[in-house]
Structures are given as C-alpha cells and as structure tokens.
Amino acid sequence: MRRWVLAAGAAVLITGATACSSSDSADGPPVLAPGAPGESASPASQEQIDAASETIRHNEADVEYVLMMIEHHGQAITMTDLVEGRLENDDLALIADRISAAQGPEIEAMEGWLDTNVYGPAEENPNHQGFCANGPSEEGHHGGEGDCPVNLDHDDMPGMASEEELTELEEADGADIDELFVELMTAHHEGAISMAEDEGADGKHPDALKMAADVMVEQQADINRMAEVMDQ
Structure with missing residues (x-):
C-alpha cells in the first residue's frame, strides 16, 4: 500500500x-x-x-508562491480598474475585463488554499505544517507578527509596476493609455509566469502546482491576445 x-x-x-x-x-x-x-x-x-x-504536504515554496501571487494578482486588478471605461480599443477593453474577471476568483481560490492548508488549526488538518499558522494579519495573509518563516518582499516580485508607472497609467489618455496598459500588463504577466515556473520547479503540493500551471497558460494567452490587438 x-x-x-x-x-x-x-x-x-x-x-x-x-x-x-x-x-x-x-x-x-x-x-x-x-x-x-x-x-x-x-x-x-x-x-x-x-x-x-491528500497525503502530500505543502512546502515553503508553495506558501511563498501563493502569498506572493495573491499580491501580484491584486495589482493586475488595480491596473484594470485604472483603465476601466478609458481604453480606446474595444478589443483591448474586453481583454482587460477578462483579466479582472479571472483574477478575482483566482485570488479567492488561493486564499482558500491558504485557509485550508496553512492557517487552519493543525488538529483539524493532518497536512498542516505550521507555515504562517497564526492566520492572516491586518496587512493580509502573512501570518501575524514575525511568526511566518516565509520572508516576502512584494516590491521585488517580477513584473510589478511601480507607483510612478501606476500614476502614469492613471493620467494617460487617448492612444497612449492603450499602449501603456499593454506594456505594463505584458510585463506584469511575464513576471507572473516567471513566478509560476519557479513554483513548478520548487513546489510540492498538487493544488499549488496546478494553480501555477494555470497561471502560465492563461497569462501567456492574455499576452498573445494583447499583442494581436496592438498589431491590428
């Protein structure tokens, strides 16, 4: 057996x-x-x-990936919110809507994975390993004051837009907003793909690996769609 x-x-x-x-x-x-x-x-x-x-436990790479990807997805939604109703190209607007609609539920799925596998009481979860065991802090899913062994730096995540770039996107208009949105979102998606590839190499839990595989496929498809629209 x-x-x-x-x-x-x-x-x-x-x-x-x-x-x-x-x-x-x-x-x-x-x-x-x-x-x-x-x-x-x-x-x-x-x-x-x-x-x-069910007998496979998560490792630190799984927890780090999920925590970081929640933040990463959150910025993608921020970017789509900044351009809502303002993009010149209708096809590009549909892509932005799709990104926003997809990544919200993905954040909920990742938070659910953390609740089940990371934050839940160990006595109720035989696969629990204690990562961030105190549950989410006020700042988000980071497990409380200093008790989470996963040391994250969200500013260092690949593809993240700077505050200056987000301000520029907010203030852009006309054709400039379309070009800037595609530029920033393409870089953002490429960063997410890079993070998902790292999870595929270092992660352990089947659900986390599946989420990373989905990110690679879906976000590459978004990149391709945006490039096609801009080439028309």
Whole structure:
C-alpha cells in the first residue's frame, strides 16, 4: 500500500505541474497503481489518486508562491480598474475585463488554499505544517507578527509596476493609455509566469502546482491576445 501511495503521489505531482486545465490530465498518460507481487500494474481510479494526493504536504515554496501571487494578482486588478471605461480599443477593453474577471476568483481560490492548508488549526488538518499558522494579519495573509518563516518582499516580485508607472497609467489618455496598459500588463504577466515556473520547479503540493500551471497558460494567452490587438 505504501509503495502504491508513493507512486501515485509522485504521479499526481507531475500531473499538477504540467496540466493546463482539469481536463488535460484526463487526456494524459494513465496513473498506474502497482499490483501485488507477480501481478501487473493497473490504472488507478480517480478516488485512489485523490486519496494519495491528500497525503502530500505543502512546502515553503508553495506558501511563498501563493502569498506572493495573491499580491501580484491584486495589482493586475488595480491596473484594470485604472483603465476601466478609458481604453480606446474595444478589443483591448474586453481583454482587460477578462483579466479582472479571472483574477478575482483566482485570488479567492488561493486564499482558500491558504485557509485550508496553512492557517487552519493543525488538529483539524493532518497536512498542516505550521507555515504562517497564526492566520492572516491586518496587512493580509502573512501570518501575524514575525511568526511566518516565509520572508516576502512584494516590491521585488517580477513584473510589478511601480507607483510612478501606476500614476502614469492613471493620467494617460487617448492612444497612449492603450499602449501603456499593454506594456505594463505584458510585463506584469511575464513576471507572473516567471513566478509560476519557479513554483513548478520548487513546489510540492498538487493544488499549488496546478494553480501555477494555470497561471502560465492563461497569462501567456492574455499576452498573445494583447499583442494581436496592438498589431491590428
């Protein structure tokens, strides 16, 4: 049984790190559950895979990624709020609306992951490892005064726009606002992709890895859409 759990758990990690959507994993190679000695392996059921994934604990890279990406997504929404109703290109306005609509629920999903896996009482969560165990502080999901071993510097996150750039975006008009929005949001998305790639390399928890994989796919698609609009 232990041998099967380890094998299935490793397969879940690989699937979580590479999946583009929940449907992609269903189309990939099957996860095999090793049989008894002398018996051939057979495809594991979804229930078996889910049970194996529940035994996988998160690590510090998972927590750091989720905490930072919440802040990162928050600035993307700030940027879309600054240009709401002001972009010249209608197609670009639709892209901005899509970004805002997508990243709000993603923030909620990441906060839910933290609540379940990080902040919840250890006695109620067998996979709890104590990262930021005191729960969110007034400043956000940072776990209270000095008790969180994940030392974050939001200003150093890749792709983050400076206060000066946000002010420039707020004050821009005409065609300038379209160009500046695409410039800043493209850099912002590229930074998010870089962070997601780091999580894919260093993270451990299947749900965090899946969220990072989704970010890579979705935000690259946004970059491509914005480039197409500006090339028209």
